[in-house]
Amino acid sequence: MNFAQQHSQQFDVVIIGSGGAGLTLALSLPEHYQIAVLAKSHLQDASTYFAQGGVAAVLDQEDSIEQHIDDTMIAGGHLCHLDAVKFTVEGGQDAVDFLLKQGVQFTLDEQENLHLTREGGHSQRRIIHAADATGKAISTTLVERAQEKENIHLFENVVAIDVITTQKAQIEHSENRAIGVYALDETTGEVKTFLAPFTALACGGAMKAYLYTSNPDIATGDGIAMAWRAGCRIANMEFNQFHPTCLYHPKARSFLITEAMRGEGAYLRLPDGERFMLRFDERAELAPRDVVARAIDYEMKRLGLRHVWLDITHQPESFVKEHFPTLYARLLELGIDITKDKIPVVPAAHYTCGGVIVDQHSQTDIAGLYAIGETSSTGLHGANRMASNSLLECFVYGMSAAKHIQSQIDNAPRFDQVNPWDASQVEHPDEDVVILQNWDELRTSMWNYVGIVRTTKRLERALHRIEMLKREIEEYYQGYKVSKNLIELRNLVLVSEMIVRCAMQRKESRGLHYTLDYPELSDEIRDTILTPPDFLVSQPLVDN
Incomplete structure (x- = not known):
């Protein structure tokens, strides 16, 4: 057909x-x-x-x-x-x-x-x-x-x-x-x-x-x-997971260094060679991702570093090539021989x-x-x-x-007809720079204010800017012909608002959500639930 x-x-x-x-x-x-x-x-x-x-x-x-x-x-x-x-x-x-x-x-x-x-x-x-x-x-x-x-x-x-x-x-x-x-x-x-x-x-x-x-x-x-x-x-x-080890390299955006490398014995090191994870968790490099990402973030801010190092050079060359052939080949293209060189890594947003x-x-x-x-x-x-x-x-x-x-x-009922999409009242956009500007501003605000370590004031700043962007984007969406970029931006600004509103509701630090204003774990175990049509928040106790 x-x-x-x-x-x-x-x-x-x-x-x-x-x-x-x-x-x-x-x-x-x-x-x-x-x-x-x-x-x-x-x-x-x-x-x-x-x-x-x-x-x-x-x-x-x-x-x-x-x-x-x-x-x-x-x-x-x-x-x-x-x-x-x-x-x-x-x-x-x-x-x-x-x-x-x-x-x-x-x-x-x-x-x-x-x-x-x-x-x-x-x-x-x-x-x-x-x-x-x-x-x-x-x-x-x-x-x-x-x-x-x-x-x-x-x-x-x-x-x-x-x-x-x-x-x-x-x-x-x-x-x-x-x-x-x-x-x-x-x-x-x-x-x-x-x-x-x-x-x-x-x-x-x-x-x-x-x-x-x-x-x-x-x-x-x-x-x-x-x-x-x-x-x-x-x-x-x-709860947004930041993968601890994304490659820090100008020619390789979004390139992940697999968790399995630490599982097979790789160490995280500072520029002076210290295995710093031993100071943060008894599981060291095998601690959960939130612990490792937060430790890297702390050390980078403490020392003013652009990245830390992931080191598997102590393992035999044959072992490294056998277990990580894709990584070995890709990083070699970038001038990094992982059997001899340490890998520059930073945390990056990874999983919702x-x-x-x-x-x-x-x-x-x-x-x-x-x-x-x-x-x-x-x-x-x-x-x-x-x-x-x-x-x-x-x-x-x-x-x-x-x-x-x-x-x-x-x-299951079947419906043969619905009204087709109505594009009769919209215009072709005269310039896409509005979408690109809002896209960049949204992602920068989320990184700066809603990242690995949060505060109430940062979240409030993020929400204020997101609400303004959301209004601008919705006006644009209603008036112009849809495009992939516009559809994605409309979705992303809405989901960003959800992330911030959920974060503001959680008055504790648990897992991936760490806030300096509430650094302790609460005795109550609760889901944060958003309910349409507006952002009504209900928090029933998790039934475990």
């Missing part, structure tokens, strides 16, 4: 995002379902592709489900929902089996078993990986499998704008329900309508809100923003731990609307995501969503 020229298209399921979460859902659904996968850039331009570490799963006899659960709860500042942690960890074996069935080629040990490495926060070796480019191996394989399926229709350069609900479409129905999305086709410049009884948001996170980030350009919080505008609750947006509230089926507050992966808030990560749990979450919840959709599809 040729969908290219159709303005309104019908499917069984529409999936926004072509990363691990979205493609797991697509490949787990029956082959007689007609499925649309919308990618706002190329199919592999997703956070999954750039993941270096691996997938956490209990596969070793010395490991256990209980240990993985305990490690996750500790790393998450005990804000994790125990039921979600248990559900995810217990789904580890099925997730690995799914990936192997798709044909992902993981690294094997000398006995031809899956090689397991260890990363920060994990008490055991439980990370399966494909050398140091696991995400690339997974993404490439899943895209290949999806391209082989006649029922999976892959759309590149199609940018979702908003979820269509029965309420917004003014369709009389017993419940507010998602029935599809409006999306901009960048190749034609036209807004098209994708209708389906089930819509899944698998759009990744929002770390492009920050000036320095390890994320690809697609990470603009689209799914979180669309879910909010549709009427979904959002949770725990104050909060997101759209979902249940164990990835179902949001709105019937027919799912959120999977970094877009969602399942309760798994709590106040800090443990390394390599995020890919696991994508696969476990993607498969769970597929099962739930199958159980619901026979009774």
